[in-house]
Amino acid sequence: MTDLPQGEASRRIDRAGLVIAAALAVLAGVLVWDARQLATTTMYGMGPEAMPVVVAVGLGILAIANLIDALRGNLPPRESADPRAVLLILGGLVLLIAIIGLGGGFILATSALFVTTSAAFGRRAILADSAIALVMSTLIYLAFDRLLTLSLPTGPLERLL
Amino acid sequence: METFAALAHGMAVAVQPMNLLYALIGVFLGTAVGVLPGIGPALTVALLLPVTYKLDPGGSLIMFAGIYYGGMYGGSTTAILINTPGESASMATALEGNKMAKAGRGGPALATSAIGSFVAGTIATIGLAFLAPWLVDFAVRFGPEDYFALMCVAFVTVSATFGDSPIRGLTSLFVGLTLGLIGIDKLTGQARLAFGIPELLDGVEVTTLAVGLFALGEALYVASRRHHAEEKIEPVRGSLWMTKEDWKRSWKPWLRGTMFGFPIGALPAGGAEIPTFLSYSTEKRLTKHPEEFGKGAIEGVAGPEAANNASAAGTLVPLLTLGLPTSATAAMMLAGFQQYGLNPGPLLFAERPDLVWGLIASLFIANVMLLVLNLPLVGLWVKLLAIPQPWLYAGILVFATMGTIAAKPSVVELSMLAGFGVLGFLMRRFDFPIAPVVVGLILGPIAESQLRRALAISLGDPLVLLQSSMSATLLGIALIALLAPFVLKGLGRFKASED
Numbered sequence: 001m002t003d004l005p006q007g008e009a010s011r012r013i014d015r016a017g018l019v020i021a022a023a024l025a026v027l028a029g030v031l032v033w034d035a036r037q038l039a040t041t042t043m044y045g046m047g048p049e050a051m052p053v054v055v056a057v058g059l060g061i062l063a064i065a066n067l068i069d070a071l072r073g074n075l076p077p078r079e080s081a082d083p084r085a086v087l088l089i090l091g092g093l094v095l096l097i098a099i100i101g102l103g104g105g106f107i108l109a110t111s112a113l114f115v116t117t118s119a120a121f122g123r124r125a126i127l128a129d130s131a132i133a134l135v136m137s138t139l140i141y142l143a144f145d146r147l148l149t150l151s152l153p154t155g156p157l158e159r160l161l
Numbered sequence: 162m163e164t165f166a167a168l169a170h171g172m173a174v175a176v177q178p179m180n181l182l183y184a185l186i187g188v189f190l191g192t193a194v195g196v197l198p199g200i201g202p203a204l205t206v207a208l209l210l211p212v213t214y215k216l217d218p219g220g221s222l223i224m225f226a227g228i229y230y231g232g233m234y235g236g237s238t239t240a241i242l243i244n245t246p247g248e249s250a251s252m253a254t255a256l257e258g259n260k261m262a263k264a265g266r267g268g269p270a271l272a273t274s275a276i277g278s279f280v281a282g283t284i285a286t287i288g289l290a291f292l293a294p295w296l297v298d299f300a301v302r303f304g305p306e307d308y309f310a311l312m313c314v315a316f317v318t319v320s321a322t323f324g325d326s327p328i329r330g331l332t333s334l335f336v337g338l339t340l341g342l343i344g345i346d347k348l349t350g351q352a353r354l355a356f357g358i359p360e361l362l363d364g365v366e367v368t369t370l371a372v373g374l375f376a377l378g379e380a381l382y383v384a385s386r387r388h389h390a391e392e393k394i395e396p397v398r399g400s401l402w403m404t405k406e407d408w409k410r411s412w413k414p415w416l417r418g419t420m421f422g423f424p425i426g427a428l429p430a431g432g433a434e435i436p437t438f439l440s441y442s443t444e445k446r447l448t449k450h451p452e453e454f455g456k457g458a459i460e461g462v463a464g465p466e467a468a469n470n471a472s473a474a475g476t477l478v479p480l481l482t483l484g485l486p487t488s489a490t491a492a493m494m495l496a497g498f499q500q501y502g503l504n505p506g507p508l509l510f511a512e513r514p515d516l517v518w519g520l521i522a523s524l525f526i527a528n529v530m531l532l533v534l535n536l537p538l539v540g541l542w543v544k545l546l547a548i549p550q551p552w553l554y555a556g557i558l559v560f561a562t563m564g565t566i567a568a569k570p571s572v573v574e575l576s577m578l579a580g581f582g583v584l585g586f587l588m589r590r591f592d593f594p595i596a597p598v599v600v601g602l603i604l605g606p607i608a609e610s611q612l613r614r615a616l617a618i619s620l621g622d623p624l625v626l627l628q629s630s631m632s633a634t635l636l637g638i639a640l641i642a643l644l645a646p647f648v649l650k651g652l653g654r655f656k657a658s659e660d
Contacts, residue, residue, distance in 0.1 A: 016591065017591075020332075020591065024332065024335075027336075027339060030354075031339065031342070031354070034353060034354050035353075038346075038351050038353065039349075039351065046612065046613045046616055047349070048346040048348065048349045048351050048353060051342065051609045051612075052342055052353060052354070055335060055338045055339055055342060058331075058335045058338070059335050059339065062328065062331055062332045062335055065328045065332075066328065066329075066332060069328060075591065075592075076325075076591075076592040078590060078591070079386055080386075081385040081386060081590065082384070082385050082386070082387065082388055083385070085381075085384035085385055085387060086381050086384060086385050086586065088384075089377075089380060089381055089384055089558070090381075090579070090583070092558075093377075093562075093575075093578075093579040093582070094579075096562060096575065097572055097575045097576055097579065100566065100570055100572065100575060101572040106563075106566060109566070110559045110562065110563065110566075113555070113558055113559060113562060114555040114556070114558070114559050115555075117380065117384075117551070117554055117555035117558050118551040118552060118554075118555040119551075120384045120551075120554075121384055121387060121550050121551035121554055121555070122387065122550075122551060123551040123552075129551075129552075129555075132552070133555070133559075136556070136559070137559065140559070140563065144211075144563075144567065148212070148214070148215055149215060150211065150214060150215065150567045151567070152563075152566060152567055152570070153566060153570045
């Protein structure tokens, strides 16, 4: 992902725009495919399958419009992005989901997200951040579990409290 | 007279000690979260929804009123002190406000924005109290086809008319409409777009979408471009108080800003950007100190801030009377109503007057609390701004995911949250507006059921949409609003090629 040059040179085909247009077209296709599986039971007016088709037609038109924008290079200019930071946060979210899914509990799950996000924003003190994260998420857990009686998922750490 | 009685009744509800406490907590939390950079009022409301899960509807809506106004106030503090407006409505404030803070006049900038917000909020809430019953009388005569037409107007104005690109705005809207289709069809009980996943049968949660798009998307976006620019907090130096000269230069912009903000907010047109920028350019034209504009003119903070708050109260008019959210924040408020099975609209005024008027009265109280709390507490808010960025965003993400973990701790729901985060990141990167997605998700299913009801009553005759003069007019407005940006753009291009 590099900076787009300004002026005349930017009026060239934007590949990201092509991907966006294709994604919209695929989405429209999925809508139509799904709508065809619905049984039409309504006597009068619209059945459940009508609206998805209307939305699909709209998405199809917008896919074409986005395609034209992309071919003309009409997308707004973008600055370069740091993929490592994005991947770190996404990794944190995957960890969070995995820990919750495997019964690891709220404290461990949110601590993992805290540490990876902090690293994505340039911190390198993983041990210190882990300690901060554990203390903070334990306090949040206690506040919400005891004060607001919201049930958060429990794991080995929560059972010790 | 009816309005006075209703409002007095609402006041009686709002000043009960517990409700006052809820309003206070709401104002405090709203400001504290809203002041964090990159968090606008919509996300503030979305993040704080879980806090209200266990309250009764009355108390929770009152807390909401406080969160809403607190979030707005916090956003303008951020705009002034670090020049990162949390939402486009604060952009005009940041323009002059940050310059004032750099010139050591941060205190008066915060003061004029706080007092201006109070003045505008109070006048606009009075406007809301008087306009609402009148609109309700009007709205009870609406048939389903009229509601459908009204929603078409909202769809078009929110996505196409006022954005940078109608095509990108409509694309966002249709993504939202698609998400709104997911789940069991309420009229026939058939599952749409559920792909056999049981969690999808209930449809997409508004809060999951909003938190994913706003909080996760923003964090990913800021992290991805962290290497470009570091944020800098301007310390609040010197006196907090406005001089006599400041007052003299502020009061007219406050009133003019209110005049821009409230009517435009009350129209189902959405967005506070238009009135804030209208107010900014008006003040720039009318000022006696044109040399100060661009270097920190107090009029440029007073006017847009008033316009911003007045339009926020204005958007509550269509929300409460018609159930029509026209901004992302209003959409989140609607989600707050829906978690109790309440649907704002004319019926709610008739069935739960205590709730609606209690909420309107709480807006007055929240406004007073903000004025009293915020100037003395400004030091605390500045400290919140000074949290180092890694911890700040890490904390935001923990809070953002916590809402979903508390409501539905399933792998599918959390994966959806993460997926919406990626969507929000990509939409920011490629400059697609976010609010139309949320509005599409909320209003899409309502519009569909109104249309289907209208067609069922007419035995399937689509002409019913044109036979009601109200719905025909509204559909005409929607069509004009849809075509206008394309026509105007064509004119603009014509002009450009002439040069």
